[in-house]
Amino acid sequence: MTKDYTPLWKEIGLDLAKHDGLLSVLSDAYKNIYLSQKNRPEGMKYFDFVISEVHGLRIEELYEAKKEKRKIIGTFCVYVPEELILAVDGVFVGLCAGAEVGFEEAEKYVPRNTCALIKAFMGFKLSGLCPYVELTDLIVGETTCDGKKKAYEIFDEITKKMYVMEIPNMKNEMDRELWHKEVIKFKDKLEEISGKEITLDSLKRATETVNQKRLALQRLSKLRAYDPPPISGLDALLVNQISFYDDPVRFTMKVNELCDELEQRVREGKGVVPKGTPKILISGSPFAIPNWKLHAIIENSGAVAVGEESCVGNRNFRELTDESFNSVEEGIEKIASRYIKIDCACFTPNNERIDNLKSLFNELKADGVIHYSLQFCTPYMIEAFKIEKKVDFPYMRIETDYSMEDFGQLKTRVEAFIETLK
Numbered sequence: 001m002t003k004d005y006t007p008l009w010k011e012i013g014l015d016l017a018k019h020d021g022l023l024s025v026l027s028d029a030y031k032n033i034y035l036s037q038k039n040r041p042e043g044m045k046y047f048d049f050v051i052s053e054v055h056g057l058r059i060e061e062l063y064e065a066k067k068e069k070r071k072i073i074g075t076f077c078v079y080v081p082e083e084l085i086l087a088v089d090g091v092f093v094g095l096c097a098g099a100e101v102g103f104e105e106a107e108k109y110v111p112r113n114t115c116a117l118i119k120a121f122m123g124f125k126l127s128g129l130c131p132y133v134e135l136t137d138l139i140v141g142e143t144t145c146d147g148k149k150k151a152y153e154i155f156d157e158i159t160k161k162m163y164v165m166e167i168p169n170m171k172n173e174m175d176r177e178l179w180h181k182e183v184i185k186f187k188d189k190l191e192e193i194s195g196k197e198i199t200l201d202s203l204k205r206a207t208e209t210v211n212q213k214r215l216a217l218q219r220l221s222k223l224r225a226y227d228p229p230p231i232s233g234l235d236a237l238l239v240n241q242i243s244f245y246d247d248p249v250r251f252t253m254k255v256n257e258l259c260d261e262l263e264q265r266v267r268e269g270k271g272v273v274p275k276g277t278p279k280i281l282i283s284g285s286p287f288a289i290p291n292w293k294l295h296a297i298i299e300n301s302g303a304v305a306v307g308e309e310s311c312v313g314n315r316n317f318r319e320l321t322d323e324s325f326n327s328v329e330e331g332i333e334k335i336a337s338r339y340i341k342i343d344c345a346c347f348t349p350n351n352e353r354i355d356n357l358k359s360l361f362n363e364l365k366a367d368g369v370i371h372y373s374l375q376f377c378t379p380y381m382i383e384a385f386k387i388e389k390k391v392d393f394p395y396m397r398i399e400t401d402y403s404m405e406d407f408g409q410l411k412t413r414v415e416a417f418i419e420t421l422k
């Protein structure tokens with residue numbers, strides 16, 4: 001880190017001793033998993049820097065934004081419209097939920113057999129380890145899966161900051177109407193807490209900013225289809241994870257710079273693995289930072305991950321919001337219709353996910369799909385079976401969590417799957 005942030009962490013109210021421990025574990029994991037990779041693009045240096053300052057410089061930026069009376073809005077799901085947060089000059093941050101942290105504390109509030117993502121977001125807060133949660137003015141939840149819905153009730157008692165958006169379970173006309181009303185309600189809430197009214201101009205600028213970020217991520221995604229791919233799956237995953245908490249304009253610029261370099265690599269036929277290396281598309285539950293386990297296993301088993309059909313991945317940037325609106329009301333309609341297209345397994349039916357997975361598989365010229373569900377994540381675990389029966393490409397299902405206990409066993413299964421692709 002560029003300086004000693006201890007006074008800031010103290011002021012925010014972190015548990016300093018535990019926090020030091022967390023940073024040291026993270027830094028070791030990052031060195032082992034990321035910095036040990038060979039042939040990384042130069043452009044990844046920016047993202048390495050962001051990670052090294054994840055609890056430093058970025059926290060200081062948020063702290064400064066707060067002093068300027070900007071609102072910090074924390075989210076856990078790609079259903080929360082980022083455009084509206086930016087339109088009130090707010091700061092959008094995805095909250096930490098990707099490590100086995102504070103589970104003992106979390107299990108005092110939720111059953112052991114709750115998915116790791118839920119236990120992690122509770123655990124980070126209960127252990128006083130997440131500066132982002134502490135800095136938020138509002139934490140936005142959603143009625144997606146039952147686990148999250150019920151956990152948010154408890155999280156509200158703990159943080160007193162929750163705001164929950166109702167996400168329908170189906171996509172019929174009446175569900176779309178409900179969702180449209182929810183988006184309007186969220187706009188009103190943001191205007192109330194920020195004291196700023198969303199104007200046509202602010203909404204247009206915000207929509208363009210978020211679309212530019214999505215376009216940069218789409219550009220990165222397409223480059224992964226080349227053989228050999230110019231970037232590892234681990235690095236591309238990291239960029240996607242960082243998209244949830246970096247400044248969006250700076251982030252977009254850095255991703256585009258990275259893509260310029262990757263295009264040059266493609267022209268030179270330079271890749272991170274030898275040509276012909278089996279290419280895996282990962283599908284399923286989200287990979288909240290710092291969950292790098294499956295990618296590390298795949299890329300240490302003779303294959304390369306070329307895409308994520310996941311909320312930390314393609315599901316986050318696949319659709320743009322239509323920018324051709326001439327009033328705030330029309331803009332809200334466009335935003336609502338963009339977000340309802342997201343094909344989360346919490347919906348029923350969710351057949352478009354199978355079509356989207358097939359298209360992505362073809363677009364990325366993948367050789368096989370590994371479906372990844374977090375243990376106890378019923379929507380994705382069940383949908384994984386349905387997908388298996390509807391696709392004709394090599395496909396493997398795994399269920400895991402954030403612990404390293406099953407690392408060896410998973411590696412053996414993944415290696416066997418990769419063998420079949422050669």
Ligand code: SF4
Binds near residue numbers: 311
């Ligand atoms: S998987 Fe579903 S609930 Fe989870 S972040 Fe994605 S859309 Fe939200």
Ligand code: SF4
Binds near residue numbers: 377
């Ligand atoms: S991973 Fe599954 S169970 Fe966990 S929060 Fe997301 S949708 Fe819910």
